[in-house]
Amino acid sequence: GENVEQHPSTLSVQEGDSAVIKCTYSDSASNYFPWYKQELGKGPQLIIDIRSNVGEKKDQRIAVTLNKTAKHFSLHITETQPEDSAVYFCAGSQGGGADGLTFGKGTHLIIQP
Amino acid sequence: DAGITQSPRHKVTETGTPVTLRCHQTENHRYMYWYRQDPGHGLRLIHYSYGVKDTDKGEVSDGYSVSRSKTEDFLLTLESATSSQTSVYFCAISEFRGDTEAFFGQGTRLTVV
Numbered sequence A: 001g002e003n004v005e006q007h008p009s010t011l012s013v014q015e016g017d018s019a020v021i022k023c024t025y026s027d028s029a030s031n032y033f034p035w036y037k038q039e040l041g042k043g044p045q046l047i048i049d050i051r052s053n054v055g056e057k058k059d060q061r062i063a064v065t066l067n068k069t070a071k072h073f074s075l076h077i078t079e080t081q082p083e084d085s086a087v088y089f090c091a092g093s094q095g096g097g098a099d100g101l102t103f104g105k106g107t108h109l110i111i112q113p
Numbered sequence B: 001d002a003g004i005t006q007s008p009r010h011k012v013t014e015t016g017t018p019v020t021l022r023c024h025q026t027e028n029h030r031y032m033y034w035y036r037q038d039p040g041h042g043l044r045l046i047h048y049s050y051g052v053k054d055t056d057k058g059e060v061s062d063g064y065s066v067s068r069s070k071t072e073d074f075l076l077t078l079e080s081a082t083s084s085q086t087s088v089y090f091c092a093i094s095e096f097r098g099d100t101e102a103f104f105g106q107g108t109r110l111t112v113v
Helices: none
Strands: A004-007 A010-014 A019-025 A032-038 A045-051 A056-059 A062-067 A072-077 A086-093 A101-103 A107-112 B004-007 B010-013 B019-025 B031-038 B042-051 B054-057 B064-070 B073-078 B087-094 B108-112
Touching: A004 A086, A010 A019, A019 A086, A019 A107, A032 A062, A045 A056, A045 A062, A072 A086, A086 B042, A101 B042, B004 B087, B010 B019, B019 B031, B019 B087, B019 B108, B031 B064, B031 B073, B042 B064, B042 B073, B054 B064, B073 B087
Parallel strands: A010 A107, B010 B108
Antiparallel strands: A004 A019, A019 A072, A032 A045, A032 A086, A056 A062, A062 A072, A086 A101, A086 A107, B004 B019, B019 B073, B031 B042, B031 B087, B042 B054, B064 B073, B087 B108
8 A cells, every 4th residue: 555754753944934845655556645734633734735747736835846756745835934833744645446545644844933 | 614523522431432433524525534643653544435335444444443324424433442542533525536635624532541
């Protein structure tokens, strides 16, 4: 089955700087890679996603890049703000007809004022 | 927010007792999922459903069963709770299969003592 590795586990950046979180996946049949943001006491919320036929996708301050050959994808947040502080999870779809998502272990992003 | 309600939100139970968690959706989505979230493990898929009475196992299904008798309800049952099942449980729904956007509920914190 799919295996998703996520780094770093904790990331501290100054407000206004950029943050980058990286993930790798193992199943070449995976074709969908979402990123979720989870605030304390809440469920994960989708912030951006990318499909395997696209190399990059942007939504305001957030962007995701995908390298299918290397099997890795990254989340980029520019001009970080205090409200960006949260835990971020990457995920990959299950290949081979199975359903559900395989998640990375999460990155705790801390925005320093 | 997607119309997903999990109940109860918090529960403390004793080892060996049966426990049922409920997920109710108002979106009429076909796919429903149960995940558990533990420190250092991210979210892991327990079971999922692809229609009424159609369910399948996920990565960590041992000790859990599910049922879906109506489109809107997906039940997760711990037949005989163990301390290793202390976790936060999240229900998720998606309109199409696993390689599309999934919406998460607020979670149920279960403690087995």
